[in-house]
Amino acid sequence: MNPQLLFWIPAALRLLIILVCAGVVWAFFGPLAGLSVAFLAVTALSFLQLFYLNRLDNWLDSPESEKMPDGWGAWTDVFSRLYKMRRDDERNQAELTEWLARFRQAMSRLPDGVVLMDDVLFLEWCNPTAQSHLGLDLERDKGMRVTNLIRHPEFMDYIILGRFEQPLTLSLRGRKLVVHLIPFENRRQILVTHDATESERIDMMRRDFIANASHELRTPLTVINGFLEIACNQPSLDSATRKAHLKLMSEQGQRMQNLVDDMLTLSRLESTDLPLRAEKVNVRALLEQIVREANALSAGKHTISLTVAGPDVKGNTEELRSAFTNLVTNAIRYTPAQGKIDLTWQDTDEGPQFIVRDSGIGISQEHLARLTERFYRVDKSRSRETQGTGLGLAIVKHILLRHQGKLVIESVVDQGSRFMARFPKSSVYYENGQL
Incomplete structure (x- = not known):
């Protein structure tokens, strides 16, 4: 009706x-x-x-x-x-x-910064990431012009020129930021910020790794090719010279083999497709075997002692063998003859730890923070003499990370060094609920 x-x-x-x-x-x-x-x-x-x-x-x-x-x-x-x-x-x-609450919650959890502005760039809303990236404070800065809050010349030029098709990369507050302004609706604009600091660091590490690996491989290849050229051009070399050349070529070939093996090990440890398969690690038996190998490498030039006063742990035996062996081998290489190397496995309130203490040449404080970087060497000439690849401590670091552990290094020049592989309390192996 x-x-x-x-x-x-x-x-x-x-x-x-x-x-x-x-x-x-x-x-x-x-x-x-x-x-x-x-x-x-x-x-x-x-x-x-x-x-x-x-x-x-x-x-x-x-x-x-x-x-x-x-x-x-x-x-x-x-x-x-x-x-x-x-x-x-x-x-x-x-x-x-x-x-709206869901939107703000979702925006707050984004790894990128999001800033909502009106058509004249007055701040309406921003998420916590944007506050961290740009130094904004929503309660304090709401309703203020963004260009008055971010006083950066490159950012000001980006806004004034209005060329928003391409993002802007700038250094701000100790970060490398990628900034992109996106107009939407008639009277709104979105400013998106992405922190590219870590990506930049990883790209730099990758470039350095390729450059260093190429450099490390070039030297032995040059030696081998040089001796092969001599052998081809001078077939009448005497037996002693030929034997010496073959020995050097063999050493350089072994150096390349060690380098490739270590690079493959690092690649395997960093792979997300390789989960850690934890098992009981008999630490005493493992360290006793490492000591026997260390004595063979030292050939009686060092006094090596072992103290085991800690529990067994959960982990991968072969990976821990590689990590511990690298620490012990480094101590032997950089400790002069008649020096002392003490190996200790002990339990602490924070968890078990393996300590390698030597009376070697020591390391300056400015080098300690970079020792676990790939191919980083304090003394390159000495490292080559000892057949080091420059990847040992990087391998140790990654193995410990896979076991939720960490590497701590203390050293004093001419007094020796102490390398500590620390594991969390949760890594202790319990047998039927008991230690």
Whole structure:
């Protein structure tokens, strides 16, 4: 039915009832009484409308669905429809509030910074990452112009020139940031920041690794090719010279083999496709074998002692053998003859640790932080003499990381060094719930 009819038919019926009642009174009590009844009825009906208008006006000051008044007559339908509209609005508002909370939560967890601005670059919102990248504070800086908050010449030029097709790379607050401004809607812009510091560092490490590996391989290859050229051009070399050349070529070939083996080991340790398969590691038996090999390498030139006072651990035996052997081998290589090397396996409050202490040449403090870098050498000439590849401590570091451990180095020049492989308490192996 037409909504207009639904309104006017009840209103006409109420007026008709008033007229009928007034006519009945007129017939029985005279015209004055009939008109009085009609006047009072219309007045009461008018006051009723004003009463509900007042209730509607009061409700509009605080339009909550729970406070919606009840009505009579046509007001019943009016209040019912208003109640439905208000409930729909509250439901939509609740959904929008929930979506906004989800959006902000999602934006807050992004690794990239997000800044929302209006068309004249006034800050509206930013996530915590953007605050960290750009030094912003949402509570303090909201409503301020972003170009007044980020006073960087390259950033200012990027904004002024308006060439937003390509991102901007800049150094800010000790980070390498990639900044991209994205206009959206008619009066909004998004500023996205990406921290490329770690990627830049990894790229630099990769470039250095390739350069260093190429350099390390070039030297033995040059020696081998040189001797081969001599052998081809001078076939009448005497036996002693030929033997010496073959010996040097063999040494250089072994050096290349060691280098390739260590690079493959590092690549394998860094691979995410190689999970650690933990097992019980008999530390005493492992260290006793390493000591026998160390004595053979030292050939009696050093005094090597072993103290085992710690528990067995969970881990990969072969990986730990490689890590411990590298530490012991380094101590032998860099400790002069008649020196002492003490190996200790002990338990501490933080967890078990393996200590290699030597009376060697020691290391300057400025070199300690870089010792685990690939191909980093304190003394390159001495490292070549001892057949080191420059990858041993890098291998140790990665093995310990796979076992949730860490390498700590202490050293004093001309007094010796102490290398400590520390493991967490959780690495201790328990047999049937007991140590």
